[in-house]
Amino acid sequence: MDPVRAYFEYRAEFDAALRTVLESGSYILGEQVAAFERSFSAWCGVPAAIAVANGTDALHLALRTLGIGTGDLVLTVSHTAVATVAAIELAGAAPMLIDVDADTYTIDPQKLEDSIVATRRRPRHGVPKAVIAVHLYGHPADLGALRDICARHELHLIEDCAQAHGASEGGRRVGTGASAAAFSFYPTKNLPAFGDAGAVLFASKDLDDRGRALREYGWRRRFISDFPGMNTRLDELQAALLNVRLRHLDQEVARRQATAARYDAELDGELIVPVVRTGCEHAYHLYVVRTPHRDTLRENLQSRGIGTSIHYPMPVHRQPAYSGRVPHGEGGLQVTEDIAGQIVSLPMHPFLSSEEVSAVTEAVRMWSRARAAS
Ligand SMILES: *Cc1c(COP(=O)(O)O)cnc(C)c1O
Numbered sequence: 001m002d003p004v005r006a007y008f009e010y011r012a013e014f015d016a017a018l019r020t021v022l023e024s025g026s027y028i029l030g031e032q033v034a035a036f037e038r039s040f041s042a043w044c045g046v047p048a049a050i051a052v053a054n055g056t057d058a059l060h061l062a063l064r065t066l067g068i069g070t071g072d073l074v075l076t077v078s079h080t081a082v083a084t085v086a087a088i089e090l091a092g093a094a095p096m097l098i099d100v101d102a103d104t105y106t107i108d109p110q111k112l113e114d115s116i117v118a119t120r121r122r123p124r125h126g127v128p129k130a131v132i133a134v135h136l137y138g139h140p141a142d143l144g145a146l147r148d149i150c151a152r153h154e155l156h157l158i159e160d161c162a163q164a165h166g167a168s169e170g171g172r173r174v175g176t177g178a179s180a181a182a183f184s185f186y187p188t189k190n191l192p193a194f195g196d197a198g199a200v201l202f203a204s205k206d207l208d209d210r211g212r213a214l215r216e217y218g219w220r221r222r223f224i225s226d227f228p229g230m231n232t233r234l235d236e237l238q239a240a241l242l243n244v245r246l247r248h249l250d251q252e253v254a255r256r257q258a259t260a261a262r263y264d265a266e267l268d269g270e271l272i273v274p275v276v277r278t279g280c281e282h283a284y285h286l287y288v289v290r291t292p293h294r295d296t297l298r299e300n301l302q303s304r305g306i307g308t309s310i311h312y313p314m315p316v317h318r319q320p321a322y323s324g325r326v327p328h329g330e331g332g333l334q335v336t337e338d339i340a341g342q343i344v345s346l347p348m349h350p351f352l353s354s355e356e357v358s359a360v361t362e363a364v365r366m367w368s369r370a371r372a373a374s
Pocket residue numbers: 054055056057080081083084134160162163184185186196197198
């Protein structure tokens with residue numbers, strides 16, 4: 001990731017946008033935020049979006065708007081950014097962590113359904129109310145199966161789209177087929193701000209109205225709280241910068257996909273490359289490969305000046321804040337445990353040059369040959 005490259009790429013547009021805001025005298029929830037909400041919702045293909053302060057707040061606000069809180073159980077994955085699980089507890093609900101599918105790294109629908117059935121039979125941790133599906137790395141979770149499970153068990157489905165701007169399933173963009181969806185525009189995400197920002201989409205006008213009031217103290221009229229709310233407003237500077245960046249998003253996702261296609265073609269066989277489920281479009285927020293020899297691969301690439309990372313080195317259920325406290329679902333978390341020691345994220349962003357991609361694939365192949373010879 002190399003966030004500053006985007007600034008130099010579109011510098012004139014960003015500078016003009018900043019000047020417009022600074023000269024306007026309106027700095028929070030003004031015209032730029034309203035314009036971003038219109039253009040982002042149109043890009044997603046839904047009637048409305050609520051811009052908020054960050055992706056964690058977006059999930060928190062989605063849960064609270066759906067009436068989920070104390071005594072409720074929300075099922076999600078351990079193999080995710082900790083924000084997904086933190087947001088559940090911020091809303092006052094209890095998380096239950098479900099294993100992921102070994103190919104797509106997204107929630108395993110069978111283990112999810114088994115867990116719902118088991119907790120309904122013996123409600124020890126809370127009443128199941130919602131599922132948060134994380135489209136991890138930019139690959140859609142199995143939304144068809146998840147919608148079906150949530151409908152049968154009368155649960156809300158919430159999509160964590162923080163890594164998946166531009167991903168789709170069956171031609172439909174992620175974030176548009178559930179009770180609610182949360183996006184993050186953190187500076188390294190597919191649609192990045194130059195600071196914190198996020199957004200929420202809801203399935204109905206009523207939920208949108210309630211979520212919009214919840215964003216600012218429960219206000220529908222200024223200074224009058226209809227119910228207790230949050231403060232998770234977005235500022236005009238970030239919205240203006242996002243308006244610029246959104247104009248380039250489709251092209252940037254296409255560039256990520258082109259880089260991924262080259263990695264796929266040149267690295268398949270050396271490493272386990274990402275799987276794309278039939279009918280899905282992967283947005284490649286991250287290009288994550290798997291190898292049992294991850295650490296030597298990382299050292300080797302580092303020695304050639306190629307940075308890599310691990311998303312994520314420690315599953316949520318192993319982290320000090322959660323370990324021994326947060327329950328896991330039926331079938332355990334074996335896949336989550338297994339992949340945590342093998343995954344590695346290769347360089348991926350829209351401005352990688354062809355030479356940079358070649359340098360990565362050559363370095364991986366040389367490492368692989370040296371390993372085979374030793
Ligand atoms: C980044 C991220 C979030 C949280 O977004 P912030 O804007 O950092 O609060 C939530 N879920 C996932 C999967 C993420 O990658």
